[in-house]
Structure formats: C-alpha cells, structure tokens
Amino acid sequence: MLHSHRMQNHLFVAATNNSHKIQEIQEIFHGDILTPREIGIKDFAPLETALTFEGNATIKAHALLDRIKESFHTLCALFPNKTRLLILADDSGLCVDVLAGLPGIYSARYATLCQQGLLQDSCTNDVKNREALKRALLHKGFVASQAFFQCCIAYIIVELDSISQDLSQCIQGVTHGTCDGVVAVKECGEYGFGYDSMFYSEYDKGLFMQYAVPLDSNDSNPDCMAYGIPIQSSEYFLESLKCSFACLLPQQKNVISHRFQALLQLRNNIADFLS
Numbered sequence: 586m587l588h589s590h591r592m593q594n595h596l597f598v599a600a601t602n603n604s605h606k607i608q609e610i611q612e613i614f615h616g617d618i619l620t621p622r623e624i625g626i627k628d629f630a631p632l633e634t635a636l637t638f639e640g641n642a643t644i645k646a647h648a649l650l651d652r653i654k655e656s657f658h659t660l661c662a663l664f665p666n667k668t669r670l671l672i673l674a675d676d677s678g679l680c681v682d683v684l685a686g687l688p689g690i691y692s693a694r695y696a697t698l699c700q701q702g703l704l705q706d707s708c709t710n711d712v713k714n715r716e717a718l719k720r721a722l723l724h725k726g727f728v729a730s731q732a733f734f735q736c737c738i739a740y741i742i743v744e745l746d747s748i749s750q751d752l753s754q755c756i757q758g759v760t761h762g763t764c765d766g767v768v769a770v771k772e773c774g775e776y777g778f779g780y781d782s783m784f785y786s787e788y789d790k791g792l793f794m795q796y797a798v799p800l801d802s803n804d805s806n807p808d809c810m811a812y813g814i815p816i817q818s819s820e821y822f823l824e825s826l827k828c829s830f831a832c833l834l835p836q837q838k839n840v841i842s843h844r845f846q847a848l849l850q851l852r853n854n855i856a857d858f859l860s
Contacts, residue, residue, distance in 0.1 A: 596660075596667040596745070598624060600649040600674035605778040606844075610673070613839055613848045618673075625659060626652045638676045638690060639759050642739035646674035646757075650741055654748060661745065670743050673851070677736035677843060679780045681718070681768050682811035683727050683800045688718065692779070711779055718780065719770045725800070727813035728823060729769035729793075734784065734843040736762045738851055758854060762846025767793065769814075771823045774831025777838065781830035786841060789825050796822050 598619045599610055610618050621629035631648035633641040649672050653660060678692030688695035696713035699721065722728065742756040766786035774782050797812040814822045830838060839845050 594667060595669045595671050596624075596664050597671045597673070598649065598653070600629070600645040600672060602629065606675055609835070609839060609842070609844055610675075610848065612835055613845055614852075621649060621652065624653070624663065625656060633676070633690070636690065638678065638735055638737040639739070639761070641690060642674045642676035642737045642759060644674075645676065646672050646739040646741050649674065650743070650748075657745075657748060668745055670741075670745055670748065671855070672741040672743075674739045675736060675844065675847070676739075677734065679718075679732060679734055679768065679784065681722070681730050681732040683725050683730040683813040684721055685811075687721070688714070688780075715772070715780060715783055718768070718783065722768075722770055722813075723816065725813070726815055727800075728771075728816055728819040729767050729826075730811065730813035731793075732766060732768040732784065734764045734766075734780075736843040736847040738762075738844075738847045740851055740855065742855060756855070760847045760850035760854060762843040762848070762850065764841060764843040764846070767826075769823060769826055771826055772829065772831075773826070774829045774833070776833060776835065777829075777831035781838075784830045785826050785828065786830065787828055789822075792822055792825055 596619070597616060598621065599607060600621065601607065602620045602622050607618055607620060626649075629649065629652065631645055633644060635641045635644055653670065653672075676690070678689050680686045680689050688698075691698050692714070694709055694714075696709040696717040699717040722730065737759055739759045740757060764786055766784055767788050768780065768783050769785065770783070772782040793814065794812070796814050796818040798815050799810040799812055830842075
C-alpha cells in the first residue's frame with residue numbers, strides 16, 4: 586500500500602465527512618486522510634444529481650476542488666510544507682437484483698425515497714435504510730436476493746502552485762470496485778456500517794440456487810433474470826447465512842470489499858505520481 590513517508594509532501598483530502606469511510610480509507614492507504622471539515626471547509630454537501638456512481642463521485646471531487654480554490658491561501662497557511670493536492674471522492678452503494686438495482690445510488694437515503702417517493706438530498710440513518718430494504722424485499726415476496734456492492738472513486742491530483750490553472754493541468758480519473766454476494770432480511774454482526782449486517786459475500790451458492798426462483802420478468806434470457814429466495818422457502822437458506830460483512834473485522838473486510846478494489850486500482854493508477 587501507499588505509506589505515509591511517500592505522501593509527506595501531499596495533501597490528501599477525501600470528499601466526505603463520513604467517519605466510517607475515512608477509517609476504511611485510512612486503514613487501506615496507511616496515510617493521513619483529511620476531511621473537508623478538517624481543512625476548514627464547512628457544510629460540504631454537494632448535490633449528487635448524476636444517475637451513476639461514477640457521475641456522483643466526479644461531482645463530489647470537482648466540488649471539493651472548487652471549494653479548496655476558494656480557500657487556497659488559508660489552506661497554504663495551514664499546510665505550508667505541502668506541494669501537491671490529492672482529492673479522492675467515493676460514491677458507493679448496494680445494488681439488489683430483485684429490486685432492479687435499488688437502492689443503488691440512493692443507498693444513503695433509501696428510507697426517505699421509499700417513504701415519500703422523492704429523491705431528497707438529505708440522508709437518513711443506517712437503521713431506517715436497512716428496515717426500508719427489508720420491507721422492499723418482503724413486498725416483492727423475497728427474503729434474500731443476489732446483490733453486489735459497487736464503489737466508484739474519482740480522483741484529482743494537482744500541484745498546489747498551479748491549482749488555479751485549467752483542469753487540463755490536473756491528473757484525474759475514476760476507479761471501480763465491486764463485491765458480489767446476497768442480501769437478506771436476516772442481520773448479524775456488530776462491525777461495519779450501512780447495509781453490512783444484511784450483506785453476505787460468503788454463502789452456499791448451491792443452496793441458494795436450490796431454493797431461488799426468478800423474479801417475474803418480460804426478459805426470457807436466463808442470464809438477465811434476477812433470482813431471490815421466496816418467503817415460503819426461506820427457513821433453510823436463512824439459517825445457512827452465518828457471516829455478514831458486519832461479522833468481519835476491518836482488516837478482513839478491507840481485503841475483499843468493493844471500496845478496497847477501487848482503492849487498489851487507485852493505488853496502481855497514482856503510484857508514480859506519489860513516489
């Protein structure tokens with residue numbers, strides 16, 4: 586991984602104040618990752634208006650760069666020894682097959698979406714989001730479904746002495762990561778956050794296919810069908826689920842997670858620039 590002695594001249598700022606995400610990034614990168622709040626930028630909450638994870642990650646990265654430009658002189662006074670800025674913006678979520686990919690980009694505010702049918706910008710809390718997901722699954726007649734976590738990370742690297750120049754002078758890109766599994770109404774585990782306690786990356790695939798049924802669909806291609814465990818066949822499969830993401834220690838989760846996969850790509854993409 587990228588160690589702190591290689592990043593000593595770099596100001597590394599993540600476009601989030603989410604402490605859980607910051608902790609995961611810190612543990613994977615082994616470096617000091619600052620939040621907008623920690624560099625004096627208050628009320629950082631750009632509107633995520635894109636329809637993809639990649640689009641929203643890019644929006645957040647550029648929004649943070651714009652805010653940093655506004656407070657550039659203050660930033661230089663706070664960090665006089667830094668010569669290069671690295672901005673990282675994550676957008677991630679859970680995509681459930683039998684729900685046509687939802688919560689997806691609305692994962693952080695899914696309960697609000699379900700309750701009001703509105704795509705509001707305010708976030709709800711993890712417990713309410715998980716309860717909303719359970720209700721959505723049961724409403725479809727399922728207790729479990731194939732699903733995956735997806736993460737996109739947009740990054741911008743810019744020399745601080747040229748930060749006001751055109752973006753063509755920046756190094757920028759997007760990396761991607763996914764983690765496949767099943768999501769279930771059964772929760773277990775005490776670690777993690779978000780939907781971790783409902784997501785199982787390790788499960789008995791043979792048992793799943795034994796009890797799974799396809800969601801009614803007009804698509805006759807079996808490769809495009811969504812499969813889930815119906816309520817009436819739930820007992821044996823739910824009993825087989827023993828280890829959710831929330832059962833994993835951070836160091837265990839961080840070698841298989843969607844965010845790890847995206848950060849690994851990021852590390853490879855920017856290693857030359859940070860050496």
